[in-house]
Amino acid sequence: MKTAGIELSTPNVLVDLDKYNFSNFVDRLKCFHELLTAPPAATRAFLRSYIIAGCRMFGCETGFVGQRIGGVVRIVACESNLDSLFDGQLLQMNEPLVESILSGNKVGLSENVTNVSFRSLNLSYNGINIQNLIAETIDVYDDVFGVVCFLSTNRIRKYDQEDFESIELMAKGVAKMIELQNNLKDQRNESSSFATPGVKHFDDYLLQARLPETYGVAGKVVDVLKSRVGKSPLGIGDVADELGLSKRTLQRRLQQQDISFAELRDKVRFHYSIEFLIEQSASIDNISSALDFSDRTSFTNAFKRWTGLSPSTFRKLFRDYA
Structure with a gap:
């Protein structure tokens, strides 16, 4: 940021x-x-x-x-x-x-x-x-x-x-x-759990979580999602309304670019989740809310899907990078 x-x-x-x-x-x-x-x-x-x-x-x-x-x-x-x-x-x-x-x-x-x-x-x-x-x-x-x-x-x-x-x-x-x-x-790594198999370097996670370089309607979707993080819902209907499109039209135009709304939203959520966890030390509940997850469990499951780690474990491993 x-x-x-x-x-x-x-x-x-x-x-x-x-x-x-x-x-x-x-x-x-x-x-x-x-x-x-x-x-x-x-x-x-x-x-x-x-x-x-x-x-x-x-x-x-x-x-x-x-x-x-x-x-x-x-x-x-x-x-x-x-x-x-x-x-x-x-x-x-x-x-x-x-x-x-x-x-x-x-x-x-x-x-x-x-x-x-x-x-x-x-x-x-x-x-x-x-x-x-x-x-x-x-x-x-x-x-x-x-x-x-x-x-x-x-x-x-x-x-x-x-x-x-x-x-x-x-x-x-x-x-x-x-x-x-x-x-x-x-x-610290030699005497801690940093050697856990499957854990990447912090920079690898940052690259994985970078915002996509997009164009056309996909680029507009990413811009809208970024502007709504922490402020407004991130549902496809909400984004479509802000772009002046119907939900079906937005889905069709994204499909023409061979990408889905869920993929774009995942990218934006992952990008900001690392910032909130490491740089801002926000609570898991607050991050879940800012990224428009239904609850803490939903966010935790999504974060595990992105990184293989729970949000709390990720923070413990990489908090020194803040």
Whole structure:
């Protein structure tokens, strides 16, 4: 889901950023050191702290950390006031922006950067007019984990050598944090039930639960379902009414696209159920209601069908990913 826009004075970070002058390279180094030595915290809190610090350093209102998974880059943490970028979004690897960063090319563009388009599995095409952009790859265990990227749509700034050194250090800091977090998880896994046969990695479930890239009436159905989650019923009759169609007509048009309403609703429900369980820690009863299941048991049975795990077990296994 999209996060709120950056509030640079927000206290919800691991360190007090207000005491640093980010135009001063020494202050940047001090901030990186404090972040690296901060008390243990959830991965999202670490990433959010780095992103907000980076936005201040590079004069950007948007920043994100993306993880490379198969043929896409998933945004694992994002601070932005743009509707086009949000936590959980999937960016295709062949997009010019992603391709350029992952290729190892230095990226620090501050002029003649226009009409860059992010192609997302969730949102198709979303044009963003970029004025500033600086990014770096994140290497974890000597392999490309993903990217850290900062961009601005309303400010123009030339980046210098200190800026490039800063984002390199930031990428190394994020990589070290990820390695430490992974080591802690591995230690817990060795002494816990994480080795249960049939349990996938959390990222595999996220890919499985991604919203479908659809078009035509199927795309409209997904959009309506997303807008109704947690607010209104998700029945086919309710969705058909909102689209100005009869139930029979909607079924027929979906059949022409070789997909059913039940499949689309399952995808949307699965997608949001993981967010509600892990990121929002909502109660099982509240999730059942938000996803328009008749009762808790119906939701539990559906979730077991999607993952092979009960919602409560899934949360216990993966709550550290929040």
